[in-house]
Structures are given as structure tokens and as C-alpha cells.
Amino acid sequence: MPNKETFVEHLTRQGISRRSFIKFCALTASSLALPTGAARVIAETLATTPRPSVIWLSSQECTGCSETVLRSFEPTLESLILSEISLDYHNTLMAPSGAAAEDARRQAIAAGGHVLVVDGSITLTQQGTWSIIAGEATLDIIQESADGAALIIAIGNCAAFGGLPRAHPNPSDAHGVDSIIASGDLVTNAPVINVPGCPPIPEVMTGVIVHFLTFGVPELDALNRPTVFYGQTVHDTCARLPHFEAGNFAQSFDDEGARQGFCLLDLGCKGPVTFNACSSTHWNGATSYPMHSGHGCLGCSEPDFWDRPGGFYTPLF
Ligand code: SF4
């Protein structure tokens, strides 16, 4: 049966303190760029709303998107993410297996109003990796799980845009969720939110779920990405931007310019054309992000980034 426990009831049962909960709400409101007072609205909503049932389906993927959610920072944030939802089905993380696992998924579908998370690209050939799971076509499992869903989240570049499996020559005919809806292979009325990245930033996933629970579907861009996280390029808030504007460009990853924090454009950085929150939200508990660590952006939140002409190290311009 779907879990009707509220977020706060679950936290209490898990021994997570009220202080951690309030801090989580404040951090989430801040990451969503919400006005003063929003943290209180989030806290009140989560305190009284039953945790949504989540069915997380893995298709052609590397499990990096599950890893990123599990490795989110803050001593308690990982527990909070898993407390915020009732994760009723996940190919990797759930304890039951076999018929018991499938029963859990079908019970969540029967209750309706669940959140379907799709992780990985979907093959339409029936020949690719993950085209068949437990004797059923993956596409059929996704269709069955999408019926009655309140929301579909396509997590990671693969589920959003096809990702690595879709790279030329795309031997498995891999597609993202939007693509199979557009082709009519998946029929659903549920809104789709894309959370791309390879992998995506875990706090973005948290923010999307909390926004949906509290305020509904967030504003999306033309690629169905939440504008609050994907409305700016990583270049716009990069720490190396002053050097870009001053014309200071590193010519190798270990030259004096690189050591001084010069811009990595000549080393292939795709930051100016990549919309994501890496340089504003940061990774690993706001410790760092690729350009901060000395490597250019590969453009991992954009469609077809694996096939960008010239590869990862050819300058954009
Ligand atoms: Fe922009 Fe990349 Fe240079 Fe940062 S390193 S300023 S993202 S081009």
C-alpha cells in the first residue's frame, strides 16, 4: 500500500531532528531562489502532506544518477531525500526482489498519483541493454508505470535526451522520455520535468520534488528543465569569468595561467552554451564544480553533448 506517513512523521521515526528538517527547508528554499517566508511554507506543507509514492525505473543507464542522489551532501540530506518520498520501487535500492518487488510497483500504480522517475534512455529496438527487464519490455513497464502518475521526472541526460546510449551511431535506437512521448510510443497526460546532467546535481532533484509537493510544477524552459536551476549557463556564474572577460586563457591544464585560474575556453570548456546550476549551486556540499577544480565543462546537461563536433577538448570559438 502507498505510504501515507507524512515527511515529518517519517523523520521523527528515523530520529532526524526538527533542527535538521528546518535547515533542509531553508536550504531548499534558498536553492529554489524563493522569497523570504517560503521555507516556512515548505515546512508546513511537508509536515502535513503524505509522502508521495515514487516508482524509480532504470533503463539504459550506469546507475550514476542513483549514486548522485545517494551521495548528496549534508550529514542528513541523503536521509532527508529518501524521507521526502516513499521510494516504493527502485531496481537497485529496494530490499524486495522478484514478485514482491513487482507487487510493490503495481500497488503504487493502483493507488495512482505517484511520481514516476525514469533513469536512463529507452530503447525502441527491443535489442539494446535493458530493453527487457524480468521478461517484460522496458517500454511496456514504463507505460504501465506512467498510467495514473501525477508527475514524470526524467533524471539524467539519458532519460532527458538519450545521453550516452544515443551517441552516434545510436545502436539501440535510444531515446529520452520526451522523445518517446512525441513519437507516440509512450502515452501519458502527466507533466514531464527533465533534470539532465551526467549525473545531475542531487540538490536539483531535491528542489524539484519539494517544489512539486509545495507549489506544483516549476517553470520549465523549452527543454522541460526547471528554469530556477537551468535558466543560466554555468559560464554566467563561473569563478573564471573575470579572466574570460579580461582575455586570460589557459593553454594547457598545468600551465601558469591554469594555476592562476585563467579561463578554460581554449581547452574546450562548453560553459558558455551549457545551462545548469553547477557554478551557482556547486557540487559535494558546495565544495566545488568542474571549472573550479580545473577542468572545463563538457556540456553534460545539454542534448547530444557526447556528439558535439570536435569532441570535448575542441574550443567552442
Ligand atoms: Fe566560461 Fe568555461 Fe571560462 Fe568558466 S572556464 S569562464 S565557464 S568559458
Ligand code: F3S
Ligand atoms: Fe556537467 Fe558542465 Fe556541470 S560538464 S557537471 S554541466 S560544469
